[in-house]
Amino acid sequence: MTPPHLQTYAQRAQKHTNPAAKLLLETMERKQTNLSVSVDVTKAQEFLAIIDAVGPFVCLIKTHIDIIEDFDNSLINRLQELSTQHDFLIFEDRKFADIGNTVALQYSSGVYKIASWAHITNAHAVPGPSIVTGLASIGVPLQRGLILLAEMSSKGALTTGSYVEDAVRMARARRDFVVGFIAQHRMEGIDALERTDVADEDFLVLAPGVGLDSKGDAMGQQYRTPEEVVLNCGCDVIIVGRGIFGKSGEFNAESVQVQAKRYQSAGWDAYKKRVSLP
């Protein structure tokens, strides 16, 4: 059977059983983009302006809703309107990392009510399977998808040894809800040698740390190009932040769109080479 990353996004969308993953793959195909923009800014106005500017070029907007200083519920309404208008999904990069009971509350409740608006969120595997159970109790009825962090791109990350295998095992145990990984390469080979029940599995791989112009920042983040990430390593979605919208307070819609188009093209060209499309 052809491994997922050598199939087209359209082929994979047809077969995927999780509603959020299916919608994401359909959107990628329809808009011809595997670009996700990570909108890590602290002002609501700049947050919305960036999303409105990059919206046409992305499949997925990645948020850190908890860094926005002037958050209120109208921001979520506006974000959802932009999601509909520009046809993208929303991925709250919450990195849940607690035990099952706690993450269920953090996901459903509080000021942010993440489950009510984020199609996709993510979690660390470190607490063990209870974190997936807790989040699934909220997310599955809402047709949400969960991404597990199998690796991190920061220097000295502890996602080493059996950590990655254990994360993959946790994902396999809940394929109705876990739709993929934050990682640097495909996960199909991990812990699957002796298994026969993994032939039809399709985990999306979302790759952070993507940049065309820079190799890293002062706090340990490291960057790779879209070609390295998509073509060489088989990742499905490239996540780009400041490389597209620049420094805080310097927002300019035109230059942001130039960069978004540039990354969209780089990501899509790499994907076409990967699946041997002209």
Next chain:
Amino acid sequence: MTPPHLQTYAQRAQKHTNPAAKLLLETMERKQTNLSVSVDVTKAQEFLAIIDAVGPFVCLIKTHIDIIEDFDNSLINRLQELSTQHDFLIFEDRKFADIGNTVALQYSSGVYKIASWAHITNAHAVPGPSIVTGLASIGVPLQRGLILLAEMSSKGALTTGSYVEDAVRMARARRDFVVGFIAQHRMEGIDALERTDVADEDFLVLAPGVGLDSKGDAMGQQYRTPEEVVLNCGCDVIIVGRGIFGKSGEFNAESVQVQAKRYQSAGWDAYKKRVSLP
């Protein structure tokens, strides 16, 4: 040299150089308590009522501020008033788990501005040293302390193999800010055999999953008694939640105080045995 857990809290307070850890140890000695109550409720009124009830019996209140549905800034003001009135520190159990730049924003900014009111917060070691660097850039100027999660008490947690050692190494590299661990036992022996510069180190060990009446919950949390945790395993602070304040919506100040006193006594008796006090 006497290891930290065989010294009194007062002796350790005198020597500790981090302001938050020093204040916590002084408070424990003054109030004769090593009890921390984890106030995991979703309504502001119940949150404050529980804290007001248990305040006299605790050294530390552990919060999940992001599960409170009707949060506003007045809640923080009231929490700080209770902290002063009842003489306890505040520990926001945020479990930061992102790269340096992001956690610095999550800690300082957003709706919650955690660094402005939480004496202590915590972080996972999994992203590597950049998470400590990022949080320290905000926390050190504010005289805050950071707890690293070296272990988790949930079933199937991935804090295995070299994970614990790596977490301890990250803590040793920033002793001005990292004041201890969420763990099930002392950490002094970890990776210290060949080292001579660790003789004066004093990491607090805060133990979750403490209960007198129950062995676990349906989502994989496991419980141990105060005596096991403090006397046998050398932990410094016992963290207790529902065991003290019961089910949501069933708050009764009198019974909460009975339970808080019961855990305070159990924790303090275990400590006295440990340091051979009468």
